[in-house]
Amino acid sequence: MSQQHLAAPADETAVATVAQHRDWWRGAVIYQVYPRSFADSNGDGMGDLEGVRARLPYLRDLGVDAVWLSPFYASPQADAGYDVADYRAVDPMFGNLLDADALIRDAHGLGLRIIVDLVPNHSSDQHEWFKRALAEGPGSPLRERYHFRPGKGKNGELPPNDWESIFGGPAWTRVTEPDGTPGEWYLHLFAPEQPDFNWEHPAVGDEFRSILRFWLDMGVDGFRIDVAHGLVKAEGLPDLGDHDQLKLLGNDVMPFFDQDGVHEVYRQWRTVLDEYAGDRIFVAEAWTPTVERTAHYVRPDELHQAFNFQYLSTDWDADELRVVIDRTLDAMRPVGAPATWVLSNHDVTRHATRFANPPGLGTQIRTEGDRALGLRRARAATLLMLALPGSAYLYQGEELGLPDVVDLPDEVRQDPAYFRGAGQDGFRDGCRVPIPWTRTGSSYGFGTGGSWLPQPANWGELSVEAQTGDPHSTLELYRAALAARREHPSLGAGESLEWLPAPDGVLSFRRGEFVCVANTTTTPVTVPSPGRVLLTSGEVTTTGTETTLPADTTVWWTTA
Numbered sequence: 001m002s003q004q005h006l007a008a009p010a011d012e013t014a015v016a017t018v019a020q021h022r023d024w025w026r027g028a029v030i031y032q033v034y035p036r037s038f039a040d041s042n043g044d045g046m047g048d049l050e051g052v053r054a055r056l057p058y059l060r061d062l063g064v065d066a067v068w069l070s071p072f073y074a075s076p077q078a079d080a081g082y083d084v085a086d087y088r089a090v091d092p093m094f095g096n097l098l099d100a101d102a103l104i105r106d107a108h109g110l111g112l113r114i115i116v117d118l119v120p121n122h123s124s125d126q127h128e129w130f131k132r133a134l135a136e137g138p139g140s141p142l143r144e145r146y147h148f149r150p151g152k153g154k155n156g157e158l159p160p161n162d163w164e165s166i167f168g169g170p171a172w173t174r175v176t177e178p179d180g181t182p183g184e185w186y187l188h189l190f191a192p193e194q195p196d197f198n199w200e201h202p203a204v205g206d207e208f209r210s211i212l213r214f215w216l217d218m219g220v221d222g223f224r225i226d227v228a229h230g231l232v233k234a235e236g237l238p239d240l241g242d243h244d245q246l247k248l249l250g251n252d253v254m255p256f257f258d259q260d261g262v263h264e265v266y267r268q269w270r271t272v273l274d275e276y277a278g279d280r281i282f283v284a285e286a287w288t289p290t291v292e293r294t295a296h297y298v299r300p301d302e303l304h305q306a307f308n309f310q311y312l313s314t315d316w317d318a319d320e321l322r323v324v325i326d327r328t329l330d331a332m333r334p335v336g337a338p339a340t341w342v343l344s345n346h347d348v349t350r351h352a353t354r355f356a357n358p359p360g361l362g363t364q365i366r367t368e369g370d371r372a373l374g375l376r377r378a379r380a381a382t383l384l385m386l387a388l389p390g391s392a393y394l395y396q397g398e399e400l401g402l403p404d405v406v407d408l409p410d411e412v413r414q415d416p417a418y419f420r421g422a423g424q425d426g427f428r429d430g431c432r433v434p435i436p437w438t439r440t441g442s443s444y445g446f447g448t449g450g451s452w453l454p455q456p457a458n459w460g461e462l463s464v465e466a467q468t469g470d471p472h473s474t475l476e477l478y479r480a481a482l483a484a485r486r487e488h489p490s491l492g493a494g495e496s497l498e499w500l501p502a503p504d505g506v507l508s509f510r511r512g513e514f515v516c517v518a519n520t521t522t523t524p525v526t527v528p529s530p531g532r533v534l535l536t537s538g539e540v541t542t543t544g545t546e547t548t549l550p551a552d553t554t555v556w557w558t559t560a
């Protein structure tokens with residue numbers, strides 16, 4: 001495959017390592033870096049691009065194929081960077097464009113791809129367009145690029161419709177006009193500092209195609225599209241009516257989410273991407289009611305991948321997992337897109353903590369639960385995920401088995417949803433605590449100047465340093481699993497699997513020469529050994545032709 005599109009690595013001799021097969025993304029393992037919390041190079045307590053660059057060799061050795069970076073653009077940080085004031089600039093707290101360039105080049109030199117986050121549903125209220133829209137007052141052409149409306153009621157004192165913000169409270173904020181009077185309202189599906197763009201306006205589409213080119217020219221290998229399902233709103237912005245929005249969210253098509261018109265945007269974006277050499281990709285953050293609707297986003301002329309939130313939301317339960325796995329594969333096959341799998345990200349309680357708690361609590365959990373149980377299940381769930389056909393997403397720190405930090409004091413919280421009450425629970429800070437690199441030292445090796453969220457006292461025991469070389473550690477389990485996937489690309493390839501007979505609560509499937517068995521029950525199970533054990537998430541016992549898996553354990557066998 002051509003490497004022309006890859007910004008040249010600093011060390012030209014390393015070029016060979018970037019050569020990857022076409023369609024690399026179909027079976028790729030993609031690691032999410034949350035830049036604030038990964039590594040801090042300048043001791044200000046906040047992670048940065050230079051910190052990420054210095055740790056790229058760690059990611060290469062971990063064995064991932066690509067790195068997705070959450071937003072690092074110029075932003076007032078009202079929603080941790082998902083409120084972008086300038087899409088072509090790096091926020092000084094993360095570095096500058098030269099740092100971004102160096103990061104991309106170094107990554108390519110190490111054979112790693114870089115995916116950046118694109119936030120097209122809304123800007124920051126400090127974006128130049130929005131500031132001018134406010135300053136110019138009603139009738140300003142800039143207001144047409146957002147959703148400004150007069151209010152309802154005698155004096156316009158009521159919001160234009162009944163939509164609620166995902167972070168709680170109304171999805172509309174009333175502005176004070178330049179003459180000091182209360183005036184129009186603007187739409188923000190998230191925080192008031194995140195006004196929604198009006199994608200019916202051609203300038204918005206033009207601007208985003210230009211932003212795509214800016215970063216493609218910088219050499220990035222793809223984009224994760226934030227709120228990909230939200231850009232287009234139903235005509236006339238109709239009321240939701242007598243419905244509980246929270247119950248509908250994610251379960252139904254809403255007037256502001258998953259509207260069919262959004263697909264035209266992605267068809268246009270695809271033509272831009274395809275003008276560039278190389279094998280670059282889009283991945284959609286699209287919370288849709290069903291995986292079948294998610295498949296619409298990855299039709300051949302649209303995006304390449306979409307996150308599988310149905311999988312992320314599934315409890316550690318064999319029957320439920322099997323249903324979602326089958327439905328995913330069945331939904332993706334007709335559109336020719338790879339399935340994707342994910343267990344954690346920066347918006348949900350880490351899976352080691354989710355699985356430590358009783359099932360049915362959802363993805364925002366505030367209790368620690370049974371830590372040992374959670375870790376055992378998390379390890380088993382990871383091996384299960386990494387044996388499935390398609391691409392897998394990892395969230396920084398899950399390779400250390402990190403739990404969520406459920407006891408952050410209120411005064412350190414930054415999640416905007418926390419301050420807006422009613423919407424999501426607003427406890428996303430718990431999965432965003434800076435990760436530990438060393439056993440001891442300032443912020444456990446995160447940096448030299450503390451960390452923007454306090455780290456728990458036991459963080460050092462979970463650090464990269466503490467786990468490296470310990471064959472029982474979660475880090476070494478991830479390294480071994482990813483090494484096996486690299487050695488046997490067929491592990492992540494393909495679009496189907498063959499289910500094998502298994503006792504209740506146990507999943508067993510074959511993928512070519514590999515067999516994976518996951519025991520989700522609370523008791524040991526004994527199964528026939530199909531071959532040589534390749535990897536296990538816990539201690540198994542093999543006697544004669546049978547293997548016994550303890551509770552919450554996954555095993556990979558090879559039959560070759």
Ligand code: NOJ
Nearest residue numbers: 079082190226227346347
């Ligand atoms: C999804 C992002 O993952 C989340 O962190 C953010 O708050 C919302 N989109 C709004 O941009």
